Amino acid sequence: xxxxxxxxxxxxxxxxxxxxxxxxxxxxxxxxxxxxxxxxxxxxxxxxxxxxxxxxxxxxxxxxxxxxxxxxxxxxxxxxxxxxxxxxxxxxxxxxxxxxxxxxxxxxxxxxxxxxxxxxxxxxxxxxxxxxxxxxxxxxxxxxxxxxxxxxxxxxxxxxxxxxxxxxxxxxxxxxxxxxxxxxxxxxxxxxxxxxxxxxxxxxxxxxxxxxxxxxxxxxxxxxxxxxxxxxxxxxxxxxxxxxxxxxxxxxxxxxxxxxxxxxxxxxxxxxxxxxxxxxxxxxxxxxxxxxxxxxxxxxxxxxxxxxxxxxxxxxxxxxxxxxxxxxxxxxxxxxxxxxxxxxxxxxxxxxxxxxxxxxxxxxxxxxxxxxxxxxxxxxxxxxxxxxxxxxxxxxxxxxxxxxxxxxxxxxxxxxxxx
Numbered sequence: 001x002x003x004x005x006x007x008x009x010x011x012x013x014x015x016x017x018x019x020x021x022x023x024x025x026x027x028x029x030x031x032x033x034x035x036x037x038x039x040x041x042x043x044x045x046x047x048x049x050x051x052x053x054x055x056x057x058x059x060x061x062x063x064x065x066x067x068x069x070x071x072x073x074x075x076x077x078x079x080x081x082x083x084x085x086x087x088x089x090x091x092x093x094x095x096x097x098x099x100x101x102x103x104x105x106x107x108x109x110x111x112x113x114x115x116x117x118x119x120x121x122x123x124x125x126x127x128x129x130x131x132x133x134x135x136x137x138x139x140x141x142x143x144x145x146x147x148x149x150x151x152x153x154x155x156x157x158x159x160x161x162x163x164x165x166x167x168x169x170x171x172x173x174x175x176x177x178x179x180x181x182x183x184x185x186x187x188x189x190x191x192x193x194x195x196x197x198x199x200x201x202x203x204x205x206x207x208x209x210x211x212x213x214x215x216x217x218x219x220x221x222x223x224x225x226x227x228x229x230x231x232x233x234x235x236x237x238x239x240x241x242x243x244x245x246x247x248x249x250x251x252x253x254x255x256x257x258x259x260x261x262x263x264x265x266x267x268x269x270x271x272x273x274x275x276x277x278x279x280x281x282x283x284x285x286x287x288x289x290x291x292x293x294x295x296x297x298x299x300x301x302x303x304x305x306x307x308x309x310x311x312x313x314x315x316x317x318x319x320x321x322x323x324x325x326x327x328x329x330x331x332x333x334x335x336x337x338x339x340x341x342x343x344x345x346x347x348x349x350x351x352x353x354x355x356x357x358x359x360x361x362x363x364x365x366x367x368x369x370x371x372x373x374x375x376x377x378x379x380x381x382x383x384x385x386x387x388x389x390x391x392x393x394x395x396x397x398x399x400x401x402x403x404x405x406x407x408x409x410x411x412x413x414x415x416x417x418x419x
Contacts, residue, residue: 036345037111040084043069043332044112046102046127047142049091052220052250053119056277057142057324060317061117062089064325067312068332072340081340088112092123094220099123103130103138113345114139114335116328121145121192131156137347139331142324144275145195146411149373153417155351158374161327161363162297164192164199165411167274170295170382170404172203172244175272178293180241181209184233184269186226186255187246189216196246196274212240217247224254227262234267246274253283260288277322281385281397290387293401297380298323298363301396309362320395323363330363366406372413380409 043065049058069085088110092099099118106112107130114137118124124143131138132154139158140148144167148159176183183204187193193216201211213236215229233243243264245255252273259271273294281289300310300320309329313321321329338353339345355371367378382402391397 035343036082036339037113039082040086040111041082041336041339041345042110042112043085043087043335044106044110044115045087045089045117045328046092046099046106046115047117048094048119049089051094053094053142053248055279055283056249056322057117057119057328059089060319060321060325061141061328062087063316064313064321064329065116065332067316068329068336072333072336076340081343085336092118092120094120094123096122096126100126100130103127104134107134107136113137116331117141117324119143119324121147121195122190124148125152125191128152128154128157135347137335137350139335141327141331143192145191146199146414147191147195149375149417150414151416153373153419155419156347158354158369158376160331160376161323162380163410164195166297166380166409167196167295168199168203169409170380171272171274171293172200173207174382175242175293176204176207176209179270179272182238182240183209183211183242183244184236184240185211185214185244185246186229187214187216188219188221188251190219193219193246200244200246200274212236212238219251221251221254226255226258230255230258230262230264233269234264240269242270242272244272244274248275249277249280252276252280256284256288277324278320278395278397279322282395285388286385286391286397287388289385292385294383295380295404296323296383296398298326299381299383299398299400300326302381302400305362326363330361333361334359368406370413373417374419375410375413377406377410379406380404
């Protein structure tokens with residue numbers, strides 16, 4: 001494991017406050033009235049810092065938000081709406097009830113203006129409910145359920161980086177067309193996995209394929225054992241051409257290790273990964289995943305702009321950023337820019353500032369914040385893991401095969417969403 005370096009603006013990322021800046025109170029004043037509540041902006045990062053999703057986001061997402069604050073302050077200096085901007089973070093341990101209580105604590109007791117990240121779809125949906133109740137802003141980054149922009153959408157919640165439709169539309173369709181028509185789907189049996197199974201099944205059917213079997217594995221899978229599901233795959237009639245695994249983070253690592261252990265590829269069962277992060281490939285090594293095609297929201301070595309951000313991030317953390325890290329940086333930046341433009345941290349005014357905004361930044365390419373459902377759309381990428389022999393630089397494990405335009409990558413606004 002890479003040891004985190006404490007350099008520059010990075011302090012220990014814990015559940016306590018991380019003060020990035022805060023000298024001298026609030027920013028510019030108008031007729032004695034504060035432009036922002038208490039003269040300060042507080043950003044909250046709520047995520048998994050100790051479990052299956054801690055590597056793909058976790059404490060390093062706090063660092064990404066710190067970088068966004070530093071860049072905002074360097075850009076505006078004394079012209080910033082406030083110079084007092086801080087970060088607070090908490091570990092929700094992938095537990096919906098804990099996410100609910102931590103979100104309430106952040107909004108009510110810690111003065112948080114915006115909650116960021118929140119992987120685990122069941123936890124993400126609970127935080128959306130809290131945001132609506134408290135009328136405070138919430139940018140979800142790391143959960144994938146489309147319910148956040150469907151039946152569970154609300155005025156104060158924005159869904160930022162990716163969702164199950166985007167993943168299935170890219171990977172499910174392409175793999176069915178290019179690898180095989182018959183699928184066996186293995187998914188974590190909670191909101192994210194259930195949504196992934198539905199989205200992938202629909203995409204596979206649209207591409208002329210079919211799902212010949214599917215199973216929901218426990219989440220969290222504390223045993224790490226998927227052998228019964230993987231051994232079952234090769235015995236189905238008809239035999240699947242593709243095993244589609246919908247696990248993520250550490251659970252995906254376990255599935256792939258056991259897939260290789262049981263030599264399913266040699267038995268004619270290919271592998272499709274529903275959701276994968278660069279941290280997963282690093283843990284498994286490219287050799288374990290060579291040739292695997294998947295849909296990515298962002299890649300650190302896609303172009304010079306991404307690489308420059310990745311270099312800064314690596315200096316602070318010792319690791320390259322996943323798309324979750326880059327998206328947290330982008331989301332924090334866009335929130336701060338909206339506060340600057342509106343001249344206030346009033347949630348309703350910030351929503352009005354964000355809705356319909358078109359954005360291009362280090363994460364969002366051809367980005368747009370849809371007013372209809374608060375889905376943040378942007379270009380996505382069809383990616384393929386390189387064979388080990390083609391890896392010439394650590395962490396550069398992927399080739400980008402194609403760009404999926406923003407309007408095609410995400411579904412149209414859902415009729416189930418009423419903001």
